[in-house]
Amino acid sequence: MPPPPHKFCGQCGAPLKRRVPSGEDREREVCPVCNFVHYRNPIPVVGCVAEHEGRILLCRRAIDPRLGYWTVPAGFMELNETLGEAALRETREEACAEVRLGELFSIVDLPRGGQVHFFFRGELLDGKCAAGPESLEVGLFAPGEIPFEEIAFQSGIIALRRYLDAESKGLSLDAVPLRPPN
Ligand SMILES: [Zn+2]
Structure with a gap:
């Protein structure tokens, strides 16, 4: 299994929300406060x-x-x-x-x-x-x-x-x- 997704923003510490960032085609963990997208890759x-x-x-x-x-x-x-x-x-x-x-x-x-x-x-x-x-x-x-x-x-x-x-x-x-x- 891949490592679990982050729960909190690595930039500002806010709890992350799962949504599709604009211009993308899949859900990712996105910070609702600073908008940082937490990409997960192989x-x-x-x-x-x-x-x-x-x-x-x-x-x-x-x-x-x-x-x-x-x-x-x-x-x-x-x-x-x-x-x-x-x-x-x-x-x-x-x-x-x-x-x-x-x-x-x-x-x-x-x-x-x-x-x-x-x-x-x-x-x-x-x-x-x-x-x-x-x-x-x-x-x-x-x-x-x-x-x-x-x-x-x-x-x-x-x-x-x-x-x-x-x-x-x-x-x-x-x-x-x-x-x-x-
Ligand atoms: Zn943030």
Whole structure:
């Protein structure tokens, strides 16, 4: 689910009203005092399928949601960073690992959740990884050892399967087009 709408104006503190702003086609939270329109938009989530000597880096989550489940390093994009920088940062934060970033190869739209998930390929620079504050443990998994039934999020499962499918066929992962076909 997307985060709930704001109740109070971020500019002046007045309670917000839901109405269609002039010139627009849908209801939004609008301040009746200062007229500020509180737009809500999808949030980008960025992850990295990072490999070292044929094994894939996974982190076991120390935080909700899905505490205790495994995930590829991933998280919300920050202001003032690019998609690639977000992938590098999340991999550093969650797995204490430095990677050389490869292709952006998987995009998963979650329209009802208000998110879009982007996944890059990466290679560990030196093979080193360790649990960051948001991880209980990290590990490098051979393709046949990946605990798919314990992966936290569907978008991560999709990215891992796309990655392994390309690897098993000896295909290079193509970067996704900017507008993926439906
Ligand atoms: Zn206001």
